Amino acid sequence: MTLNSTIEAVTDRIIQRSRHTRARYLSRMAQAAEEGPRRGHLTCGNQAHAYAAMGADKDALVAEKMPNLGIVTSYNDMLSAHQPFEKYPQFIKGVARKNGATAQVAGGVPAMCDGVTQGQVGMELSLFSRDVIALSAGVALSHNTFDAAVYLGVCDKIVPGLVIAAATFGYLPGIFIPAGPMTSGIPNDEKTNVRKAFAKGECDRATLMKAEMASYHGPGTCTFYGTANSNQMLMEFMGLHLPGASFVNPGTELRDALTGHATKRALEITKLGNQYTPVCDVLDERTFVNGLVGLMATGGSTNLVIHIIAMARAAGVLLDLQDLSDLSDATPLMARVYPNGLADVNHFHAAGGLGYMIGELLSAGLLHPNTKTVYGNGLKDYHAEPHVKDGEVTWGKGATNSENEKILRPAKDPFQKAGGLKQLQGNLGRGVIKVSAVDPDRHIIEAPARVFSGQAEVKAAWRAHKLDRDCVIVVRFQGPKANGMPELHGLTPTLSVLQDRGFNVALVTDGRMSGASGKVPAAIHVAPEALDGGLIAKIQDGDMIRVDAVNGTLDVLTEGVAERDAATPDLSDNGHGIGRELFEVFRQSVGRADDGAGVVV
Incomplete structure (x- = not known):
């Protein structure tokens, strides 16, 4: 061939x-x-x-x-x-x-x-x-x-x-x-439903724990x-x-x-x-x-x-x-x-x-x-x-036919003609989005920004019903230089619930999502990160953000953003506790996410 x-x-x-x-x-x-x-x-x-x-x-x-x-x-x-x-x-x-x-x-x-x-x-x-x-x-x-x-x-x-x-x-x-x-443990959709129910307060922690233990067993x-x-x-x-x-x-x-x-x-x-x-x-x-x-x-x-x-x-x-x-x-x-x-x-x-x-x-x-x-x-x-x-x-x-075409399909008759990842590039920098599990109707999200400096802040705003609207959740100062670029997996149930309620929701972050990131459109690994001169540090609540996985763009549409002063993060707690003291040299020398976020290469 x-x-x-x-x-x-x-x-x-x-x-x-x-x-x-x-x-x-x-x-x-x-x-x-x-x-x-x-x-x-x-x-x-x-x-x-x-x-x-x-x-x-x-x-x-x-x-x-x-x-x-x-x-x-x-x-x-x-x-x-x-x-x-x-x-x-x-x-x-x-x-x-x-x-x-x-x-x-x-x-x-x-x-x-x-x-x-x-x-x-x-x-x-x-x-x-x-x-x-x-x-x-x-x-x-x-x-x-x-x-x-x-x-x-x-x-x-x-x-x-x-x-x-x-x-x-x-x-x-x-x-x-x-x-x-x-x-295999319990079905994945069952586990996901329990997680969302817990996020909405519809089940107790014992029920959540039982589901998690039946999954990772x-x-x-x-x-x-x-x-x-x-x-x-x-x-x-x-x-x-x-x-x-x-x-x-x-x-x-x-x-x-x-x-x-x-x-x-x-x-x-x-x-x-x-x-x-x-x-x-x-x-x-x-x-x-x-x-x-x-x-x-x-x-x-x-x-x-x-x-x-x-x-x-x-x-x-x-x-x-x-x-x-x-x-x-x-x-x-x-x-x-x-x-x-x-x-x-x-x-x-x-x-x-x-x-x-x-x-x-x-x-x-x-x-x-x-x-x-x-x-x-x-x-x-x-x-x-x-x-x-x-x-x-x-x-x-090896197998020449799929035994279950709901799971695995031939190359000539795939689930989608294009693969699961796209580059995004625009005035907010460069990032990636995983679209393999995102409904095509959500591949373009244009909505006002709600800006946070960590996933705990997002969850607090959600519990206070301050996110029940179309919005692009911007979570910044999550890049490798700021705090080692932790995964923001904890946002998945929260954003999924908002999406299930009919809101147009997306995430934009200089951090990572989990390897299990799924149906919510998420522009991640945005570089340069907020602590390294990225425009994401100048976004304010209400700025219009466009996440476009069709054309591969990531932009703030509000004028004058570049002329603003960058937000000043409080990173005073990032350098100590649970061994973080030992990794200061890593935070100082790490490369950009789009270059592999490497310290040794």
Whole structure:
């Protein structure tokens, strides 16, 4: 199938824009690779320290004839998605030994849960945790004793941070090993209705708690299609997972078999063999385009807009919001998974899942088929279905038909002809909007502004019935420089209720919404942010705001706004409490949201 002209043009544009940064990056990776196996550069004393606790594996490590895998793990048992990783290191070490190789836990990285910190002070550390994870993985791999790495991570900032580290150590081969989603709980629409009822005071907290616990109920990723599961999709579309690995439930025979096969594959692609596949070769411009197409086709998380820009920069690839918007226009929306529908990721996987989507998108010329992957022969091999027999994985042909077209549709007959994300640009700056779950009648909202400096203020005004009107809720001083850019997920039920009452409502913010942002039009990630000279700092109540997802514009229509003095925020409490003191240097040095909001890249 001939490559779609828009996919080709955007890819060529990215290659041209990135030619200098990518060339410098690849030159550094080539120089590092030429130095040979990393252990060969350690002194005897260095090696003795590294192998002191390795028991029977010491001789193999010293001999340097077989690979040594570095395991970078984000295990903790507070995150349901990461709890299964507890036993992975021992399992991986056992597989390595059976294949004559060795493996060591290189180090751990932090993994915080946005579900726990939503609406709490800790959320102000969430975005920055991505950079901390990259730094932590860098420390883990700096011991220079590994021939390849396996990365254990799933959730929101963890996978992007690990990808940034994997790209930085791009001369090393690396495979990402997921844990899979938890089994399905109560239906997502039932959970949503309880949340809205609680927001309206129609049910008590005990009822809300019962619904939440029935939804988030066991080991594995939360089953809605938020940032965590968007990460898993991305790793598969970008060829860093094994085919079909993303959405296999924890604790199953197939899950264990995929983990074992990923370990063996990591051993096969080191520089000690003849299938050397460093991460720097996997993460090229075409791979990032494939990832973006996957994001658009599935209606994925808005958080990935920030993260994929930062991940790409770590590999010398320069992405722009216009690239994302153009790719979205060319990509059909093929999936309806909550919050874009009622199904969860288990239902999506059963309907055909990522293998079906990749096959369809390849046939439509919307993906680059010959990118390098950790599996071997290009993305075309990812239209496959893994099966297990006698503890080993084999791959058969992937689904060629959707098993449920209410969840998953073919590329030629999609839910929408264009993908789920749009760039917005106007006198208020640049931002993005997720439209995959927004009714087309609400793609353009023009209404007076109601201005706030935090989501608590919005909720207070709503409880006082001061928002029962058409309005654009402007929530500013929520950008990375101001307070770390916390998600404003707590506004979703409030704004949904206003919309359900018949009001034309939109949100404009320099902050983030949740990866589960849904049916209320929300212009988010507005840059420059209010604390960095953005016009959003000069908006006043009553100014007319136009959010236009059809034409991709974001403007204040009231004259004279630019001549006003900017509002002065009270940020006196932003620098202390729950560890915020430790992140002052991050707030001072972080980049703009449309550049990936990075500290380390």
